[in-house]
Each structure stands twice: as C-alpha cells, then as structure tokens.
Amino acid sequence: MVTVFYDSMCPLCVKEMRKLSRWDSEGALNLVDIHQADFSDRFPDVDPSAANRILHAQDHNGKMVYGLDATYVAWHAVGKGVWVSWLRWPMIAWFADKTYLFFARHRYRISALLTGQARCQQCQII
Template structure:
C-alpha cells in the first residue's frame, strides 16, 4: 500500500522485535488498506521521507495522516488500531487524565524497547530481515502482552 492510498502512514523501527511484531499484526488486520507501514531503517528512507527525521522516529513512533498532519507515540498506536477495527480499548489511553500517565509509560517503553524486547523475545535488535520472519510463538506472546497493556 502506498502512502498516498492510505489514511495513515506509520514510521517504525523494523529492527525492534516488538515493534515489528506489532506492525505484522496491524498488516494482518488491515484488509481495507488503511495503513502504510514504513521501516525507518530502509536505505532510501531519508530520500523518500525528507520530512521525517529517522533519529526522532527511532526515539518515538511517528505517523502521518494523508493530509500531512503528523502524530506521535500512543496517538499513532491508538489511531492505527482504530483504523483496522481492533483494540478499541486503546481509546481509553487518550482520555485527558489517563493520557498523561499513558504517555509517560509509552516514553519509558520507547526508550527501553530494546531491553524490553530482549527480555520478551531473546533479541534486542533484528538483523536486516529477521523481524519480518517473526515466529508465530513470538507474535502470540506479544499479542498477549498487548492485551495486558
């Protein structure tokens, strides 16, 4: 799916096992093609997306609506899952009082996602294609983790 044909483009770290597993799940549920998933580690990323700083996108998940509006962090996650009609409970994390705490939790996760990935998957970083071939057991584990979150 190209960026111009999708409602939301997500710029994610494809070398992060948990991030790649979530993108794989989103892709599986995106039958209507509402999402465009772009790995910030692709060699031509900066050329294709000059408005997205890959260093900043590595620090915090970035998304871009079709109209060019950028969104970040849990806003991207909540909107992506809403677009594919799943995990509607994530909307609760965007309520004003909850949002502040949820965003703090997200920032902690984003900063330590490699260490968290190592604990949960045994690997902190994927090689070039390893995350795109995540075993079903890891996908199932991360799915259960997301249900708990």
C-alpha cells in the first residue's frame, strides 16, 4: 500500500487525487488529507507543515518519498507509472523537480488560473 499525504484545500491537488482514486482498482493507495483534525495523531512522523509545502508519500516498503518521487510512486501504484516515469529520467529529473517546486509553491494561484478556484474548504475526492 502507498500512502499519499495531500493538500485538500488545493483544487488541482484534489483533482489529481480523484484521478488516482478512480484508477485504483486494486486498493493500492491510501489517500490522506493533511488538514484532517487528527492528522498529527494518526501520522506523528509526518510534519503537516512540510507536507503542505511538498507532496509526501510513503511507499509500500514504508520509505518516505517527496515531490515528483511521491507522484511517481502514487501513479505507479495504480498502474500509470509509465505516464510519469520520464519525469525521473536523469537528464530531465533536475528540471522537472525545479518545475514541481515552483508549482508546489504557487499551486493556489495556478489552481485559480486553471480552475477558477484558488482554494476550497477541504475539497472532496469522491
């Protein structure tokens, strides 16, 4: 099982989690909202502030991965890893990681441009 810690106040983030959830026919993902009231109690080893800055995931071996590595692990878990695997290629990974960090830092503005909604009060996946 792969656990993905996502920002439920980000419309684009929730949209991606919806897609992953639809593709997850094997139950390979555990999608966890970092804004849940009991988040820190349930996941004391995950800093919610850090998880709000950059995507966090725990792979099936229990290893924490971050950013596009977290994205790859999640997409791979639902059988779509090939769609994002090129983002981890050595000659592309550095640029992709920098682009991801820019996106993560400005995701609310980007969400507003693409969806018309900058934030939501804990958008629902389902």
